[in-house]
Amino acid sequence: MKQINNVTEFILLGLTQNPDVQKLLLVIFALIYSLTLIGNLLIIVTVISSPTLGSPMYFFLSFLSFVDGCCSSTMAPKMIFDLLAERK
8 A cells, every 4th residue: 555645844953953052053144144245245346346347257256246145145044034933
């Protein structure tokens, strides 16, 4: 006989269950996320505002910084929020 399991909920436990470690990880990840956004924004603003950085290499560097900021803005806030949430 073939047994069928109906999964209605999937729970990820996360990095740790210790509330003190979760608070520490929250601070660390929030700091890294904000530094990433500030660094990428600094690169973009520098390339756009400087007339000597008009070569295609710098255009692609600024685009790479933009994409990095977008990607980190989709994953990091969710992880930070899950460290605060009671139910993951």
